[in-house]
Amino acid sequence: xxxxxxxxxxxxxxxxxxxxxxxxxxxxxxxxxxxxxxxxxxxxxxxxxxxxxxxxxxxxxxxxxxxxxxxxxxxxxxxxxxxxxxxxxxxxxxxxxxxxxxxxxxxxxxxxxxxx
Amino acid sequence: xxxxxxxxxxxxxxxxxxxxxxxxxxxxxxxxxxxxxxxxxxxxxxxxxxxxxxxxxxxxxxxxxxxxxxxxxxxxxxxxxxxxxxxxxxxxxxxxxxxxxxxxxxx
Numbered sequence: 001x002x003x004x005x006x007x008x009x010x011x012x013x014x015x016x017x018x019x020x021x022x023x024x025x026x027x028x029x030x031x032x033x034x035x036x037x038x039x040x041x042x043x044x045x046x047x048x049x050x051x052x053x054x055x056x057x058x059x060x061x062x063x064x065x066x067x068x069x070x071x072x073x074x075x076x077x078x079x080x081x082x083x084x085x086x087x088x089x090x091x092x093x094x095x096x097x098x099x100x101x102x103x104x105x106x107x108x109x110x111x112x113x114x115x116x
Numbered sequence: 117x118x119x120x121x122x123x124x125x126x127x128x129x130x131x132x133x134x135x136x137x138x139x140x141x142x143x144x145x146x147x148x149x150x151x152x153x154x155x156x157x158x159x160x161x162x163x164x165x166x167x168x169x170x171x172x173x174x175x176x177x178x179x180x181x182x183x184x185x186x187x188x189x190x191x192x193x194x195x196x197x198x199x200x201x202x203x204x205x206x207x208x209x210x211x212x213x214x215x216x217x218x219x220x221x222x223x
Contacts, residue, residue: 035212045152045160045203045214059210062117095159102150102165102207109159 002026002105004079004096009110016086020110022079022096029077030054033099036070036081038092039109048094049081063089086114118142118206122215128223135191137218139204144184148208151180151189154217155200163202164189194220
């Protein structure tokens with residue numbers, strides 16, 4: 001079965017950091033670019049970051065550039081998102097998404113809450 | 117940044133009726149355009165990519181059309197399981213952007 005599964009969410013204080021992980025199975029991980037998409041409660045979807053299949057190319061939304069770092073380990077079929085300097089505006093469900101045609105494979109998401 | 121604008125924000129439709137959702141891009145995105153469905157408490161699901169290609173397992177009652185900056189998702193005969201939120205997306209240029217969504221509700 002094709003699936004991705006996120007972990008690492010939780011409650012963090014403003015200014016804190018958090019590392020999200022995503023495990024993939026059921027497909028050839030290295031042939032998919034991978035992305036993080038977030039959705040604040042009751043809000044629209046926001047693309048956060050993406051990484052090419054090889055890991056050589058990365059991209060970030062302006063809202064997280066300089067604070068978040070995306071990485072992948074193709075030998076372990078894992079995707080990571082290291083987040084620093086978190087603020088209330090980063091509170092959201094974070095989805096790990098695999099892209100081949102469009103955003104084909106979605107995880108169930110992990111909730112990140114930034115609050116004191 | 118390419119801004120995606122969806123209309124209407126809410127669409128009230130009776131089961132069995134046709135639903136037409138619209139999405140406009142602030143500049144041309146070619147054919148790099150997709151639609152997603154999201155039900156409460158669930159992750160989004162890819163419905164349509166490349167403007168009009170149905171994703172695996174998507175029923176034929178879902179169809180996409182359009183080009184450049186104007187796109188349409190049509191659900192030919194709404195089933196109970198189709199009442200949900202729908203989002204459009206362009207994946208032509210970074211940053212990849214989504215529309216604000218259309219909620220399809222039971223009339």
